[in-house]
Amino acid sequence: MIRRILSTSIALAAAAVLLSGCDKKEVSKTGGADSAKVGFIYVGPRTDYGYNYAMDQGRLAMEKDMGIKTVYFENIPENAEVERVMERMIGDGIKIIFATSYGYLDPALEVAAKHPDVIFMHGGGFKLAPNLGTFFADIDEVEYLSGMAAGACTKTGKLGFIAAHPIPQTLRNINAFTRGAQSMNPKVSMNVVWTGSWSDPTKEAEAANTLADQGIDVLTMHVDGPITIAQTAEKRGIMVCGYHADASQFAPKGWLTGAAWNWAPLMEKIVKSIQDSTWKSANLRGNIRDGYVKLASFGPAVPDPVKTEIDSVEKAFVAGTPLWIGPIAAQDGSVKAKAGDTLTRAQIESMDFLVKGVIGSVK
């Protein structure tokens, strides 16, 4: 009996030891860790062509443009582990930490309180400390532009959106994309399939196949990584608009375009302000006007006149044309904004409906 308990606990301890060393990986790109100045923490792998990849592109651009040395840790879970990683970075002499995942906010606040000489920037949060600020961007306008490409290129008039959970962020993206598509082809329908998980490639592939079976010929998504859906669309010979980052290489024929983050200008601005001591703790937000989000490259299936039209709408957004302007009707026909009215910031951030033309559930 004792032998059993012993060997079992040895097994569990071995697993725990192996695991604790498993999820993190440090690479300091140039020089040793001590010469690095800016640290990045990602919740997943930085090569996912998704959220983490987009953040890492900002880091790489910063190294190139500003000659700054950086360190990154990837696959860091949103628990006490991230606090240890932050402490370790600070121990290595890092003075600026980009904590890029939503769940890092509270750990970052705790570590920030202990190290007032280190500046923390958190992605997406809305809490502040004297040495902690947040940054994020609205991607709605780019979703609209991406939807324009889908609406112009669809032959069946049926679009499909694969998303994880019905929350305001996904609903905003679905609605913006659909409105963009409707602006090119008022008759398009949009089918939403919820997978119930931010990362379940099996379901994403099955959802893409199912939508293709229903005659849908343009897919887009709001899940952690666009690769599975882009590849499945390509395999089924249909078109795809991406999310988070340019994943055109996974669908060379069917890629139309996509809504992508462009964190480099924002991250570089933040680090510059820290360098010349003008940094202030704030919730930094931006959008297409600031260039923090952008349209991914166009695929071969998008005709030139469509590109021109998308360009002109993009210019209008940059010039200040609002996206969420009425008439906006929900699925059941109820009026959400009358012609000429715009949704308020609070209404946009708590969006809980799908626009007319979308087939799918919001609850």
Next chain:
Amino acid sequence: MTILELLLGILLSGLRSATPLLQVLLGETITERAGVVNLGVEGQMLSGACAGFAVAAASGNPWAGLLAGVLAGMLLSSVHAFLVLVAGANMFASGVAVWLLGGGLSAFFGIPYVGRRIDGFASPDFGGAAKLPLLGPILRVATPSVLIALSTWVLCSLFLYRTRAGLRLRAVGESAESASTLGISPTKVRWAAILAGGALSGLGGASLSVDLVRNWVEWMTAGRGLVAVGLVIVARWNPWYALPAALLFGVVESLTLRLQALGVTISPYLLSTLPYLVCLGVLVWGSARARSKGGMPRDLAQVFSKTE
């Protein structure tokens, strides 16, 4: 679209969803029929998915990927076999350790392969046949991993019920003591059964990453290995029932996506619990009818009823 085409579509997409589950389910059935439970299948599946994708990416050969998945699954299951059969560890604790180990190791070694492209199996050109109403969809779903899973199903069932080795394995699961009086070594048989389970769960994982999804993401199996452990009970430890049990889960899972695509507006939260609810329902219904342990190997039953 005729009703027949609609039903066929549901069945075929269910088969696609069920394929990795079927492999794992068959493997776990063999392991449990020899009297050992292995909760580590989730980790074995992940290691198979990771190794399979890595080898397919490096070699460009999806067949080599599937083989690597089999080997990775076996390698990890040998940890479970060692802990349970040699070190005498509790099989549930050991299984959980193997599960976490497989998940952690695959996440770590898989990092360089995230975002890599593999080509998977080339879709054969069926010409005009691919456009035929009923045959076309069947040909599209019949990828190598689906066909391998179906053949494994027949082979495993024949092995267990029609061969001497299968008889010995079942004998060990029913009573290791009696089997050893007949000159069968229960330890050897259980080693083989655990390794076979490892091979099939690794193959199931590799089927996912190399063929069905063609992508590697850490923890990508999303609990399907544990679902397979549960489905063993639904299938009453009988490999012939493994296909209907896996199909049941696969069909309901793909149906939840298909219903949404067809425009049925049911809460997605409710829909995503449906596969589990349906399987639970079948389990309760089946147990009520059988009024017994429902085919559980007798030595295994002791693990659940007796405390040492």
